[in-house]
Amino acid sequence: MALRDTSLPEPSGVARCAPAPPLDPVDRGRLLAGAHHDPHALLGAHPVAGGIVFRALRPFARAVSVVTDxxxxxxxxxxxxxxxxxxxLDTIPDYTLVVAYADGEQEVHDPYRFLPALGDTDLHLIREGRHEQLWKALGAEPMTHEGVTGTRFTVWAPNAQGVRVAGEFTFWDGQAFPMRSLGSSxxxxxxxxxxxxxxxYKFxxxxxxxxxxxxxxxxxxSTEVPPATASVVTSSRFEWGDQEWMARRGEVPVHEAPFSVYEIHLPTWRKGLTYRQLAEQLPAYVRDLGFTHVELMPVAEHPFGGSWGYQVTGFYAPTARLGTPDDFKYLIDALxxxxxxxxxxxxxxxxxxxxxxxxxxxxxxLYEPGDSRRAEHPDWGTYEFDFGRVEVRNFLVANAVYWCEEFHIDGLRVDAVASMLYLDYSRDSGQWSPNVFGGREDLDAVAFLxxxxxxxxxxxxxxxTIAEESTAWDGVTRPxxxxxxxxxxxxxMGWMHDSLGYISHEPVHRKYHHNEMTFSMVYxxxxxxxxxxxxxxxxxGKQALxxxxxxxWWQQRANHRAYLGFMWAHPGxxxxxxGQEFAxxxxWSESHGPDWWLLDPxxxxxxxxxxxxxxxxxxxxAYRATPALWQRDTDPGGFRWVIGDAAEDNVFAFLRFDxxxxxxxxxxNLSPVVREDYRLTVPDGLPLWQESLNTDAARYGGGDIVRRDPVKAEDGALRLALPPLxxxxxxPVPG
Incomplete structure (x- = not known):
């Protein structure tokens, strides 16, 4: 819609410029429609016959003047x-614009007098899909450019006719600030x-x-707090204090180190706490319980809280529900x-x-495939990424690097890997197309990962990096x-499914499912x-552990404790x-989080x-103090069955070696009876053994069938009274 001419009478003492040559009608129409690829060629200052023409696009302005010298x-x-x-004039001068609105006037720099604030190297790497710090090239970057402070806005939109910046500073009208297209990038x-x-702002x-x-x-x-959806210009001023941690975190390969993870949903761990408030409680709690790591369910911005963060819209922004990006860094630094x-x-x-x-x-x-058979995820009502497009792969690879470099993240647990690897994942015949070799593997997704x-x-x-992958795909953790x-x-996932299946059976039926606890050692x-x-x-509906x-209730807690003891000793x-750490x-529900009141004396x-x-x-x-439990997790020589076939007894016994x-x-002993005088073979040359942990101890709520004194091996075996459940x-006792 055309705006009416609201120009003011000439202010006293202000001369009027000579008339400028008119714009080409096609260019003018495209510019005003927000569909011009190069508004800088029309706006700003340009040499023409007879001098320098100045042109500004200021919708709703009553008058615009140029100030030179x-x-x-x-x-x-x-x-x-x-x-x-x-x-x-012979050359383009330094100049500013004075723009008069109904409520006053302001002197501003003209956005259309500046050269691009993005370099050729950045554009080349973006075209190649190899810009590993993409967040430094695209988005909104506060900066000083040609001596002037402001923000550089950049966005990848190759199919667009035109793109404009709109924000609260334009009352969400984009007319005044059309962007230029930078070549073929x-x-x-x-x-x-x-x-x-x-x-x-938005685009x-x-x-x-x-x-x-x-x-x-x-x-x-950075983003607005959902359900608001605008993006927010931000710049980090956080000063890290974790230099010692960062310097030593890679000293020991993770598969040869203790690694015990406490998974939490930040918005509901202690509901209502901000990142900085969480930093006052979470590190102390996790450290007290002895976990080596926390795993945070997705913190990238997401519109629907009920998705638990797994439907992301802001891949480069920590959710604003709990604070700013620097607040999130504060929490990580505290941990x-x-x-x-x-x-x-x-x-x-x-x-x-x-x-x-x-x-x-x-x-x-753009970010999703054009082929509808590959674009939509049938289980979640979402779009899949187009892993075959280099710019999309770059967006995601750089995002992984971003969290590690900018936020000092120590690990990325990659969600739903299986859904990425298979073209026919959750699809029936006719709903997917095979790869170039006729197979069901998504070769583009493999290359991306x-x-x-x-x-x-x-x-x-x-x-x-950690894969949530539930199939038998070969080589997930191979280099x-x-x-x-x-x-x-x-x-x-196989161990999880089988062991939970076993432990959920009544003990009298467990002998028929014994292999569900031992099969994991096959692979x-x-x-x-x-x-x-x-x-x-x-x-x-799966129920708490x-x-x-x-x-x-006593048996449930005993089973729970015994299961955790088995889990912590098992390779891996x-x-x-x-919530599962206190039964x-x-x-769990995202509406209220853990029931902390259960711990109230x-x-x-x-x-x-x-x-x-x-x-x-x-x-x-005990786990962290015992290298046998983690040092050889990936070495078959670090494990030996002592008793793996006692199905009638519901007993499992194995050795771990450092x-x-x-x-x-x-x-x-996953039966509800005491197994008296139970014979367990142990390595030669180790005559005395001492309990280092017993889940039946009274202080844990058990029946306290514990052995406080060392037990002597006779004929290469220990004879123990095994507590129930x-x-x-x-x-071995040292020395």
Whole structure:
């Protein structure tokens, strides 16, 4: 819609510029429609016959003047918010604009007098899909450019006819600030003087079909608090204090180090706390319980809290629900200074269809494949990423690097890897097309995962990548140079499924499922594994861990404790979701989080819940102090069955060995009766053994069938009274 000419009478003492040559009608129309690829060629200052023409696009302005050498000259209104004039100059001078509105006037720098604030090297790397610090090239970057402070806005939108910046500073109208297209890169750029941190903005895109819509910035490093959806200009001023942690975190390979993970959902761990408030409580809690790491369910910005963070719209922005990006860094820094590593769930498999975010970003499929059979994820109602497009792969690879470099993240747990690897994942016949070799493997996704892992390990020493992958795909944790996907660790979903199936049976039936507890050792060394009891296992009717257990309340807690003792001794690292460390009976819900009141002594929870939490603390303490439990997790020589076939007894016993050959004996009696005088073979030359942990101890809420004195090996074996529904660890007495 054309704007009426609201020009003012000439101010006293201000001369008027000579008339400027008119714009080409086609160029003028495209400019005003937000569909011009090079507005800088029309706006700003340009040499013409007779001098220098100045042209400004200022919708709703009543008058615009140009100021050169202290002299102010009035531009003429061309209508529709365009103002122009000609000065008899030989060269383009330094100048500013004075723009008069109904409520006053302001002197500003003209955005259209600046050269691009993005270099050729950046554009080359973007075109190649190899810009490993993409966040420094795209998005909103506060800077000083040609001596002027402001913000550089850049966005990748190769199919757009035009892109404009809209924000609270334009009353969400994009007319005044069209961006220029930088060659064949698909990148649009505009430097806006005077716009700084805290400014809210979006990109107004005109598609090649003529549609116009607002999109949040895919590279935004800060956002409004949902449900608001604007991007926010930000710049970090955080000063890290975790130098010691960062210097030593990569000294020992993760598969040869203790690795015990506490998984939490930050918004509900202590509901209502901000990042900085969490920093006052979470590090101390995790350190007290002895976990080596926390794993944070996705913290990248997401519109729907009920997705738990797994439907991401702001891949480069920590959720604003809990504070600013620097506040999030404060939390990570506090965890590091407490000696706790930080793993973050990362979701490169898919993204939601919200029309203000990534979906059909420039009016056409861009981040998602153009083929509808591959674009939509059938399980989650989301779009999958187009892993075959180099710019999309770059967006994701750089995002992985971003969290590691900018936020000092120590590990990325990659969600839903299986859904990425298979073209027919959750699809029936006719709903998918095979790869070039006729197979079901998504070769583009494989290449992306290999590139991501190789890049992260090269750029961020000490970081570990972890695959949530539930199939028998070969080589998930094999190095990329050997044809593997290159992950450091993989969730052992088979162990989780089988062991939970076993432990949920009544003891009288467990003998028929004995192999569900032993089968994991058939493949335990095929990958580098983590044993996960994650959020997925304690929601949506699956029940909390303790509630999966059979029997009365005492038996449920005993089963729970015995299971954790078995889990911590089994080869592989371990992960436990919040609330399960104190045997919360209710499923987790994002509406209220863990039931912390169960730990209140006034409730009488000393043995019921606090006892289980004390066991978890002692499990972690003994685990970290016993190299046999973690040093040879990926070495078959670090494990030996002592009793693996006692199905009738519901007993499992095995030895773990450290690099020097020192053993730990783990025995689980998962029947509800005491097994008296039970014979367990032990290595020769170790005559005395001592309990280092017993899940039946009274302080954990057990029956206290414990052995406080060392037990002597006779004829190469120990004879023990095995407590019911309990796990016991024994180690040789030194000397």
């Amino acid at each position: 202290g002299e102010r000259r009035r531009l003429a209104s061309e209508g529709d918010g365009l103002f122009s004039g000609l000065l008899p 698909g990148v649009w750029e505009l430097f806006l003087p005077g716009i700084g941190e805290g400014a809210r 107004e895109i005109t598609s090649r079909h003529g549609d116009r819509f607002l999109k949040s910035d895919p590279m935004a490093r 590091h200074r407490a000696g706790v590593g930080v793993i973050m769930d990362w979701v490169p498999a898919h993204f939601p269809k919200d029309d203000w975010a990534l979906a059909r970003f420039d009016g056409d499929p 290999q590139e991501m892992n190789a890049t992260v390990y090269r750029r961020a020493p000490g970081v570990v 990329t140079d050997s044809g593997g996907l290159g992950f450091g660790l993989k969730w052992n 335990a060394y095929s990958e580098n594994y983590i044993l996960p009891i994650s959020h997925d296992e304690v929601v949506h 303790v509630s999966k257990m059979p029997g009365d 690292k371990q992960l436990l979701f919040m 919360q009976g209710a499923e 006034a409730y009488g929870a000393e043995a019921d819940h606090r006892g289980v939490r004390d066991l978890v603390r002692d499990l972690n303490t 690099a020097a050959g020192s053993p730990l004996l783990a025995v689980s 309990a796990t016991v660890w024994l180690v």
